[in-house]
Amino acid sequence: MSDNDFGPRLRSAMQSRGPLCVGIDPHPALLQAWGLADDVAGLERFAMTCVEALAGEVAVLKPQSAFFERHGSRGVAVLERVLADARLAGAITLVDVKRGDIGSTMTAYAQAYLDPASPLRADAMTASAFLGYEALRPALDLAQQHGGGVFVLALTSNPEGAQVQHAALEGRSVARAVVEAAAADNAASADLGRVGLVVGATVGMAVSDLGIDLAAAKAPLLAPGVGAQGAGPADLARVFGAARANVLPSSSREVLGAGPTAAALLGAARRSVDAVVAALG
Numbered sequence: 664m665s666d667n668d669f670g671p672r673l674r675s676a677m678q679s680r681g682p683l684c685v686g687i688d689p690h691p692a693l694l695q696a697w698g699l700a701d702d703v704a705g706l707e708r709f710a711m712t713c714v715e716a717l718a719g720e721v722a723v724l725k726p727q728s729a730f731f732e733r734h735g736s737r738g739v740a741v742l743e744r745v746l747a748d749a750r751l752a753g754a755i756t757l758v759d760v761k762r763g764d765i766g767s768t769m770t771a772y773a774q775a776y777l778d779p780a781s782p783l784r785a786d787a788m789t790a791s792a793f794l795g796y797e798a799l800r801p802a803l804d805l806a807q808q809h810g811g812g813v814f815v816l817a818l819t820s821n822p823e824g825a826q827v828q829h830a831a832l833e834g835r836s837v838a839r840a841v842v843e844a845a846a847a848d849n850a851a852s853a854d855l856g857r858v859g860l861v862v863g864a865t866v867g868m869a870v871s872d873l874g875i876d877l878a879a880a881k882a883p884l885l886a887p888g889v890g891a892q893g894a895g896p897a898d899l900a901r902v903f904g905a906a907r908a909n910v911l912p913s914s915s916r917e918v919l920g921a922g923p924t925a926a927a928l929l930g931a932a933r934r935s936v937d938a939v940v941a942a943l944g
Contacts, residue, residue: 820863
């Protein structure tokens with residue numbers, strides 16, 4: 664594994680910039696709070712202010728594709744610019760698309776977000792394994808080829824997720840099966856692998872209580888739910904336990920709500936980094 668692989672690059676960014684992922688989620692309420700119109704011009708002003716403020720400072724920026732797609736092709740063009748400019752400024756880009764399909768369709772999704780030739784290329788993408796973990800193989804293989812990453816949903820922050828994720832599958836939970844599959848793909852990694860997991864900070868219990876060994880997975884652990892969704896920094900140590908060194912807390916509204924100025928966004932991000940560093944040790 665080279666230093667250009669996703670896991671080592673992410674570890675380096677987390678160590679130098681702090682373990683924080685900031686979502687870029689330009690939903691209508693935030694646009695309104697910033698005094699912006701809910702149109703492409705407002706979307707662009709919002710998103711590029713986030714890039715200006717944060718891309719040179721935080722480890723990971725995570726634009727949520729849906730909030731760009733709702734504005735049509737011009738919104739997707741803004742997403743392309745966000746991804747390109749954020750990467751040029753040194754941030755790792757994680758496009759939040761939660762794609763999951765089979766065969767040639769999954770290959771096309773992977774090419775859209777992980778192929779360096781794509782205008783939507785990011786360093787990593789989120790993916791759903793509802794059609795089976797192995798259905799994600801085209802994305803996992805393309806990530807390996809190009810030094811990218813894939814974050815697979817495992818234990819999500821929404822309360823409805825437990826209905827599926829805690830369900831038994833051949834004597835183990837669906838979530839545990841996903842984690843163990845990721846662990847197999849990351850087995851050769853010395854530290855963090857290219858297959859990450861999405862594990863919500865609001866799951867309400869230590870993940871080890873579910874019989875899941877996150878530390879053994881060698882997976883970057885994207886942890887949404889910190890801040891406005893209810894989880895505090897102290898929840899991170901309790902939920903993740905021995906795997907907390909691999910946790911990348913994700914905050915969106917907690918940071919974005921400090922806008923609309925770049926200075927205020929940066930100040931909020933720095934406070935979030937200090938809080939999670941103190942909590943994770």
